[in-house]
Amino acid sequence: MAASAHTSQMRSLNVEELEYQRAATGELVGQAVFSALLVLLFFQLGVILFKVLEPLIRSAPGVLGSGLKVEETLTRAIASALTLLAPFAAYGACGARLRGLAAFDRRRALRVALLAGAVVYAITAMGQWVFQVGPFAEKPSLEMSFEQTADGVLITGIVAGGTADKAGLKVGDLIIAIGRAPTDLAGLKEKIALSAFESKIGLRIARDGEEELVPVEVVPVVEIGLAPLVGGLLLALFIAVAAVVWPGGLTPYVLMILIMVPLLIGYLWLVVASFSYRTEGLLPVNAAGEFGGFTLGNWEFLTRAGTSSNPSIWTITLNTLVIASLMMVLVLLVSSMAGYALSRMNFPGRRSFLSLTLILHGFPAVTLLIAIFFVLRNVGKVPIVGDYFGFNTRGGIALVMVAFELPLGVWLMKGFFDNIPWDMERSALIDGASRWRTFWQILLPQIRPGILALGIFAFISGWGAYLIPQTYSIGTKTATLAVFISQRTSETAPTNWNELAAIGLYQMLPVFIIFVFAQEYLLNIYAGGTKGSS
């Protein structure tokens, strides 16, 4: 049985292998080149599409209004990116086509890949030559050669009849400045490279001890160096070969890492910045701008004593903790009970209540800020309750955030309860439990993953909350960490970004720790609560 399965697999492999063996090298090269050309064509279509799109967008400014500039440059950027990437994609496609062969005969596949890569390179190079792009693109030039000497830039050669010749420059002239700005070789080359065609560069030259200003027109010239051509060929061959031997399983990871890099860099900066005096990009630098300048000074806020107008970080942390915990408890309590009722009981208005919560979930909180302000202020007038849940109290802030969190929580909990079979509950009732006891002892334990997930979720969202605490607290009495951070970025005084990074890191720490330990439960919530019982 097993042996026959094995041989049949072998045979099917052999058929494929035979096909490859029978195929002439030319045929294989042809196939690879064909896929490369297809990719090229595809990219070219993309370029055309975006080039066509650009004038369309430009001609409809009324429609796009102020977004015009962004769209316009975006299409152009995409078009040029496609043009730039096209040859590389083609070399890759050419190699990828040979992966099947490589499974049986890696050497032959590599040989064919080299051959095909060279052919594709020749084709793209020809194309580039025809369209004068890539290494054959026209570059601004003054049609002369020069080199650096101690006195200035010495002209060593002039193309007869070229623009420099026409302007009257001679071999042996010394360029000392562009206009009034003194220059060296690098400065001159840069100036030429950045000049538009047909514009003029005023060269101040010294000839026979006399200075003279000579305007020279910049002209487009195609200069074909051997180096870029050979380099391009080598790159083409390398990509083709790499595409053959590249382990396919790695592709998703590479893509993932590429996407993640910007995010990771952000976090890396946060860490570096919080421990250094200043940063230059990702490099920590000291006051003189040299590498170094490590310091713990940014973390001094941890030990700073509070004043009435400027509370210590510990008061702020306590505020945040109280609000986040209150939020977690209230959200859990209310959503689990409401979710149970919605899942298990039939009462008038149940359906409309469900759709209403769904709408509320999508409702932008910002639009309610003012209305809620009035509500909170009136709650504040209620004796006793007002002292804890009114305007500018931690309880009040938590209450508002709980309200915004509830629609999500209720729906999630309803979903979890829906997954518990009715029989479970009936069984408990028959065993002698009351409805309350059934809820607490039989049902809640079964949706523990959901409870944990929602609790953590509510805690984290309370911990990071900014809008509500910022709106409903005056000064710093009830400030949370997020509010505290925003208060440190002032418009009138310079902001200490490095200290800010440290506070941000400090705020992030608990969240990070929770995530590390509770990933499993949080994944539950993002999976839509379908894994209710397990």
Next chain:
Amino acid sequence: MRIMLENLTKRFGTVVGVDDITLAVEDGEFVAFLGPSGCGKTTTLLMVAGIYKPTAGIIRFGERVVNQVPPKDRNIGMVFQSYALYPHMTVFGNMSYPLKLKKVSKEEQMLRVQEVADKMGIGDLLDRRPGQLSGGQQQRVALGRALVKQPDVLLFDEPLSNLDARLRLSMRGEIKHLQKELGITAIYVTHDQVEALTMADRIAVMNRGRLEAFDAPDDLYDRPKTLFIAGFVGNPPMNFLEVEVCQENGAFYAVNQGLRAQVPPERGEPAARRGGRVILGVRPEDVTLADAGEVRGSVFLVEPLGRDDLLDVHLDAANRLNVLADPAAHIRAGDTVTLSLNMQRAQFFDPQTEQSLLWR
């Protein structure tokens, strides 16, 4: 505990789940509710359990009306088709839960759970969780949980339908044995008639929310009161033929185109008195292959059932008979056979009212 259902009705909005059922389950009796899917068996059971409140009618436990009594005060044990074990508790936790709620002391809980568990053969599984048990073991835990509280009434809702055939057979015997031993009144919901026929003292046959019959298994099988019961009880189902019963020279004959069979007078007489066309019912096992048979037909299909072959015999375009035949006879589709009907066990039904002409 004697259970009385009086004019019990349950409606879900406009859907009628149970329609005007009246029956009494005697103390210590094992009653099966049998009926096709959706006929209201579970609904009735849940009303007895107190989970559903009846829309109309009365439920009595003994003399006491329990309509308003919550499930926990009815002292019942119930086994669900899904077992409904609490996944976050151990087997011990599951079985002791009813005792815990009754505030039985820890020591007694241990004793009673261990005793029941040993009886059920799961005494060594008490530390496991339901997820770590096989289906059969879970079934025993569910049964044990229902028994451990020493209920007055045991309710079963298709408890065996998730088990394999062999296990089902042995559990059937065990449940029946336990129920008799403990003398607990039991209601057993099933749509498997073999289960009902073998286990129950009496069977309540339900159809579309109504009670069709409530009789001992033998009575249902041999003396079906309606056409529905005759067709529903028994596997393979009873054959029905339209015949006329007439009296000739003091003997009664059931006659139709291809058939002429003598009927014993105690059965033929009531059928003949009805007159006109009536429905004759004969069970497949009462039809035999015989050279001197009364009916001829051609075999359309042969289904080997193991012990017997089930033949589908076409008499003419409209009439067909299911026949149980000895596989040794090697009958194949297309053969022509002559059949003899055992009219000693023939049933007759009124085609209009679908009531039996023999029993009422």
